[in-house]
Amino acid sequence: MAAVLLIDDDVELAGMLADYLRRDGFAVDLAHDGESGVQAALSGNFAIAVLDVMMPGISGIEALRRIRAGSRMPVLMLTARGDDMDRIVGLELGADDYVPKPCLPRELAARLRAILRRSASAPQDNGELAVGPLRLHAAQRRAEWRGQLLELTSTEFNLLEVLARNAGHIVGKDELSAQALGRPLARYDRSIDVHLSSIRQKLGLLDDGRSPIQTVFRQGYQMIPG
Amino acid sequence: MAAVLLIDDDVELAGMLADYLRRDGFAVDLAHDGESGVQAALSGNFAIAVLDVMMPGISGIEALRRIRAGSRMPVLMLTARGDDMDRIVGLELGADDYVPKPCLPRELAARLRAILRRSASAPQDNGELAVGPLRLHAAQRRAEWRGQLLELTSTEFNLLEVLARNAGHIVGKDELSAQALGRPLARYDRSIDVHLSSIRQKLGLLDDGRSPIQTVFRQGYQMIPG
DNA sequence: GCGCTGTTTTTACAGACTTTTACCCCGGCG
């Protein structure tokens, strides 16, 4: 699913929102101040940014201006309820939407989807992903390993996509289950392990002899980047 | 500038908004009830529709559903302030934005521009569709594969059209049934599968040897974009 | 209404995919 960048200085609230969005199928990364947020937004790794207006250091409006200076990516602003000026200025500066805060996570998710739905059909959105010898084309559900077409089943592709999107980060089994299998992880559920096993067999090993997908005991799995 | 369709039963308010928008550079047409609004929206003459949720006769939600059944045009909903459910349902049904009413005309204009900015980069909807080696002329109900006319039955054409419009995205069987067969999907109904099977036989394979329509286990089907 | 024809839906079975089960290995710990 789409990669969302959440820029908000309120660590706790941002964490909650991120959790909800992840359960809802988004891949979420966090930034807790404007500077690093803008930088991440311009990295090109995200499909959309969610930007809090009220932040210490550079304000959300300023952050938006800087993002717009280097990218046309969709941006959704979070603002104190009823702050008309901010939101109008934001929209006129090129934000794609504005959501009053505090907000229902479900509404935020729905709005994200509404915006992504629009921009998904834009031509520059290629949904491509390259991690080491792996190339994934989400729109084509196509995966290559060292240039060879991989014959993956649907679930295997889903899993690999989630891992690849979060390459370099540990992804918990609960999250993998939610995103790739579409259901919460139950106790004694071994599906993830079994699928991972098949994926590994189809991929083979990295140049250094390790598996491209590492097991992190009791925590989850992690794809090795670059 | 862009043609806006404003659907609102409150004649006076709608007139005011229309005036403001016109001064702001939009071309505005009015509809004062859901029926005629939906009809106008589906005429293809408007770039975007603004839809009041509270209307006598068919509600805004129902109107949105009908518009979405036949078009993917951007729709912005006007709703009573704070009516969370309505707006969430609206967004999940495919509205592109929601504005609380009463609203500042200037905000409405800004939001319209934000949405149009997004959809401007989306491909034109002129009734023609090209997806990889497939070309569809919706108005003529004509389909070509690598330049060859395809002999499809009408249901097959419907299915292919829905899939092609959503190329690159998974379309659930329930949605395929609703859009192509005009009925909700019942348990044990295999019609979709059977039609898909015939379509695949008529299309043949892609250059890389895969079917142009991929099955996503338990989720639906996805047409591979160009 | 009747038979003819092309289409859609249902049925049936085979095959593919996913999930569960079972057993093995591994490392930590009393």
Next chain:
DNA sequence: CGCCGGGGTAAAAGTCTGTAAAAACAGCGC
């Protein structure tokens, strides 16, 4: 050293999809 919780993986069991073929339906000319 034996027990325990986790993970790896083969194989069984369960579920979903592919597709041919039969049955049901819808027009149409008579």
